[in-house]
């Protein structure tokens with residue numbers, strides 16, 4: 001049970017009731033102790049259960065992909081970030097039938113052969129423009145990856161940035177309506193990211209066998225989920241998310257868009273992350289990230305080590321615990337993608 005010093009007695013009743021339910025019924029599909037063979041059998045079953053729990057839309061439309069090079073001098077960004085090392089494109093493609101997804105594509109200049117690529121889903125903020133153009137919590141990480149020779153796709157999540165609901169203001173509107181219609185927003189995000197992977201792997205500039213994913217916060221959980229479910233992703237960095245449901249959404253108030261029916265009854269973060277093993281994974285945790293406590297992150301990464309040990313590949317798992325808050329670090333991750341993808 002977490003610290004409840006801030007909880008009033010009557011409020012405590014239902015919290016304790018829910019935590020008791022977690023203790024007795026949570027993690028139904030947890031990864032048990034196992035051999036490599038039984039681990040892979042568990043992964044196959046757990047991926048099906050996770051996909052079912054996310055309640056994704058069934059069908060994607062045709063890609064209808066368009067791309068257009070844009071002039072960095074006429075964009076609200078620092079020219080120094082471009083530095084001639086890559087160029088920037090606006091892209092658009094179709095996810096679910098009739099649903100258009102905007103995004104930015106960062107393409108290194110002078111590519112002689114297909115390059116590795118990294119999908120960078122934005123966090124719970126101002127969307128893809130913030131990821132590409134602002135320093136802040138993203139630290140220009142998409143630009144840094146492009147500068148290092150990776151093709152980078154930054155798609156816009158539904159409900160944020162340029163896809164913010166214009167009529168009701170906040171993305172919580174979509175959370176409610178999606179649930180009324182039998183979907184969860186995580187499920188919708190992941191279905192759209194599967195289409196983003198279709199786009200990335202189809203580009204002539206990209207080597208489809210070298211695809212990574214790196215995101216912060218909401219981008220961290222979407223990175224976790226898409227990497228768990230879609231084996232096209234080969235190298236992963238989850239920033240500012242991987243801890244546990246118990247220490248985050250169950251303990252303190254987070255946005256309702258993260259509430260997926262039954263998810264914590266079926267899995268903990270560690271179980272979902274075990275679906276990434278033994279693919280290379282680095283986890284970023286800021287010591288001052290109060291929403292995603294570093295102690296819970298440390299414990300989860302420690303538990304994950306056992307799955308990489310099944311393959312004698314614990315060198316494929318790293319934890320960057322840094323002096324920072326809810327933000328991209330890159331201290332290990334940038335070299336990590338270089339090491340495993342080049």
Ligand SMILES: [Zn+2]
Nearest residue numbers: 255256257258
């Ligand atoms: Zn939200």
